[in-house]
Amino acid sequence: MNNRRIALVTGAAKGIGRAIVERLIREDYFVVALDINAAGGEELVAAFGGENLSFEAVDVCNESEISALFSKMERLEVLVNNAGIIRDNMIWNMPAEDFDVVININLKGPWLLCKEAAVLMKRQNSGRIVNIASRAWLGNRGQTNYSASKAGVVGMTRALALELGKYNVCVNAVAPGLIDTPLTQNLEPAVLQKLIEAQPTRTMGKPEDVANVVAFLASPETRFITGQTIYVDGGKSIGAGW
Numbered sequence: 382m383n384n385r386r387i388a389l390v391t392g393a394a395k396g397i398g399r400a401i402v403e404r405l406i407r408e409d410y411f412v413v414a415l416d417i418n419a420a421g422g423e424e425l426v427a428a429f430g431g432e433n434l435s436f437e438a439v440d441v442c443n444e445s446e447i448s449a450l451f452s453k454m455e456r457l458e459v460l461v462n463n464a465g466i467i468r469d470n471m472i473w474n475m476p477a478e479d480f481d482v483v484i485n486i487n488l489k490g491p492w493l494l495c496k497e498a499a500v501l502m503k504r505q506n507s508g509r510i511v512n513i514a515s516r517a518w519l520g521n522r523g524q525t526n527y528s529a530s531k532a533g534v535v536g537m538t539r540a541l542a543l544e545l546g547k548y549n550v551c552v553n554a555v556a557p558g559l560i561d562t563p564l565t566q567n568l569e570p571a572v573l574q575k576l577i578e579a580q581p582t583r584t585m586g587k588p589e590d591v592a593n594v595v596a597f598l599a600s601p602e603t604r605f606i607t608g609q610t611i612y613v614d615g616g617k618s619i620g621a622g623w
């Protein structure tokens with residue numbers, strides 16, 4: 382690891398997280414990859430090599446495991462809060478447990494990691510935090526739980542940017558739209574087709590499209606950008622249009 386910049390990426394085993402890992406390694410970061418999927422973690426180490434990456438089988442909601450992980454870290458240049466889940470349903474069919482689990486993983490988890498990273502980055506007087514929100518924070522039918530969790534991520538990002546600004550720590554969010562990952566591959570084909578047709582670009586994004594923006598926000602060149610939410614959504618957030 383030596384003098385290389387260190388980035389911690391959650392939900393690293395697949396989808397957008399994996400693309401972020403790959404991109405940051407290309408930028409010469411040493412990546413601490415965190416995921417509950419231990420098999421996926423082993424595969425990451427095999428793919429990218431122990432000299433570029435270490436894997437932590439940790440649940441983002443597990444406060445004691447997260448503080449144990451941070452107690453081993455002397456510095457951290459970049460935190461990427463990417464782990465997230467969906468449990469979609471109309472509110473009248475949604476069990477309260479599906480609200481709790483989505484809020485816990487998508488919002489409380491990032492908050493726990495931000496809290497630990499804030500202590501470390503404040504002390505080192507530098508850092509970047511990138512939180513993966515979603516365009517869905519603006520509202521999506523069937524996603525009262527998910528939209529609320531991601532709106533929380535946007536709000537948390539803004540508040541934390543205010544708290545950490547004077548310590549040279551920038552905190553921003555990326556709001557992806559429809560991205561081709563295992564998460565969206567589980568959607569019914571007819572639903573997916575409709576969603577693609579509703580995109581101004583008429584295409585899905587790729588995990589790399591998100592990873593590119595994360596790499597930009599992570600870089601030292603973005604010291605004057607904080608508290609922002611950058612959409613990577615093929616224009617969907619603009620609203621209705623022909």
Ligand SMILES: NC(=O)c1ccc[n+]([C@@H]2O[C@H](COP(=O)([O-])OP(=O)(O)OC[C@H]3O[C@@H](n4cnc5c(N)ncnc54)[C@H](O)[C@@H]3O)[C@@H](O)[C@H]2O)c1
Pocket residue numbers: 391392393394395396397398415416417418421439440441442463464465466486490513514515516517556557558559560561562563564565
């Ligand atoms: N795919 C999309 O279209 C899309 C759109 C907008 C936002 N996002 C957001 O991007 C992020 C990544 O999404 P994705 O599509 O790559 O998802 P994915 O399901 O392909 O991958 C998510 C990863 O997070 C891990 N994970 C889940 N719960 C965890 C936990 N409690 N602790 C640690 N790791 C956990 C999973 O094991 C998995 O490796 C999520 O926050 C998601 O909400 C995705």
